[in-house]
Amino acid sequence: MIWFTWRQLRAQTVLAAAALAAFGVLLFVTALLVTDLYADVAACTSDCDGVTKAFILRFNSSAAFTAHVIALAALYVLPALIGIFWGAPLIAREVETGTHRLAWNQSVTRTRWLVAKLTVGGALAVAATGLLSLGLTVWAQRIDSASQDRINPLIFGARGIVPVAYALFAFLLGATLGMLIRRTLPAMATTLAVYVAAAAAMPLWVRGYLVPSRHDTIPLIAESIHGMSISGDTGAIEVFGDGVANAWTVSNRTITASGATFTGPADPAVCGMEGVPAKCHEWMASLGLRQDLLYHPDSHFWSLQWAEAGVLIGLAALLAAFCFWWIRHRIV
């Protein structure tokens, strides 16, 4: 059964392997370029901030930057592709063309048939995303340590073990929807829609709560005012302070001494249309305002990775359990 499942997925696996190999070449070539650019930082022994900043600037205008963007995109797209092209047709195509009636009348129970399908497909999904994520994580080590933003949601999702968990989840999501919808194309479309919704919901509403975030309240100083918006009619004002460096700021409110969110009103003399921004900032800094911050420092990176991967693998396991139940009790 394992052999047969592999035989069914062989053509797509060869295609995926070829794409991965091409990516390997791209990463290898640009890795040499990054090593080159990084030479100054590597040689630096003390007071390296300037050298590091220069490295980031040079990296951002090099071909390696483009390669990084492509690799990030690939790691976001790959799990979706796996869900659509490996997951959704896995059962749907068999049921749609009636071949499940051939397969289920060999001397193999439906359960074993499904075990083989999910194992082979799941292993391929894990291998493909695992290799790509490992490659990029290693490739980007110097960039991540210099720019210190690997916990930033966009980068976070394309590093470490999280992409593997997304791929596994997408694969089982596709397989489950295919089993329920029983037609390949609608199953693929639904898989795409549900996966995109889930993948977007995760950083927006879930990730921040997986590990308790750190809570700090610091005085708002003029230099850390990042921006503000003032309503011309009411003088209501919203002030945005800087986020925390080398961290993912989940929530950032400007509060008054009593703890309420600061809403103004602004002093029209310094902050109105005729005001000078620097004066306005000084005025605000004099009000004794504070920044109320919820954030995940870089040290939370791996605990967040494991927590998010755990959630996704748990969902994948639930979907798999549902598939086994359904295929034994419901499907014809």
Next chain:
Amino acid sequence: MTAPALKAVGLTKRYGRHHALSDCTLDIPAGRVVGLVGPNGAGKTTLLQLAAGMLAPTAGTIEALGGHPASGADQLAKVGFVAQDTPTYANLSIADHLRFGAHTNPGWSQATAEERIAQLGLDPRQKAGKLSGGQRSQLALTMAIAKRPELLILDEPVASLDPMARREFMKALMGFTADDKASVILSSHLVSDLERVCDYLVVLVASRVQIAGDVDDLLAGHFRLTGPRRELAELPGGVDVIEESHTERQSTLIVRADVPLDGGSFTVEKLTLEDLVLAYLSKAMPARPAWESTR
């Protein structure tokens, strides 16, 4: 005593409020070639899929060769099933199909499979998607035969085939029944497909089994009576009227009789299998078009 090929008690399958199969009770001995006849939509496919374990019954029980259908690898190995549309994997070659069978069936005979493919003049490298309907049916049958089941279930195996392919298919099937002492159940809506190969018949109409039995016994127990109208009304006991038609002076009855019939003033004729089946069909289909009802 070997277990019956198929044993059903009160077997019922409902889809919502629609009855696909109602209260079906059957006890088909092993080692027979069984024809399952009935019009389209009578429930033949439902019955066969229940026997193969593709469906689960709503009520009642069904056993194939004494086991619960598709209950495990052993049961699956004993029963071969070829679905109505004879599905095959379009993008896989014939050789891949045979390898699939070899990997998944303990009793698989690769020699049988290869021999049959060669006899059919098929190239093992050919993709199943490129085969004609008849060739695909033959591939599906080959897989089912090479699995060497004790019970082979075929759902409308020849419905989509042209007469030539039909004959080839039936020939192959008869070869199988002669070689292995296996039981075969095949369905069709045409008696003529089954007449030459079956020695046991089940007539299924409107989700119910009308009659089931050994073909010879059925033929020996059914008669067409023709005679003057009045006299036929006085029939001896043990005679069931299956179908009757009347003209002004004459009546024709098709009856089932467990006792030898005394001719008397009416003539007694034997029935062909086709007549017999048609009699049960018209009995069970009350909504006949007006022109078909006699008088």
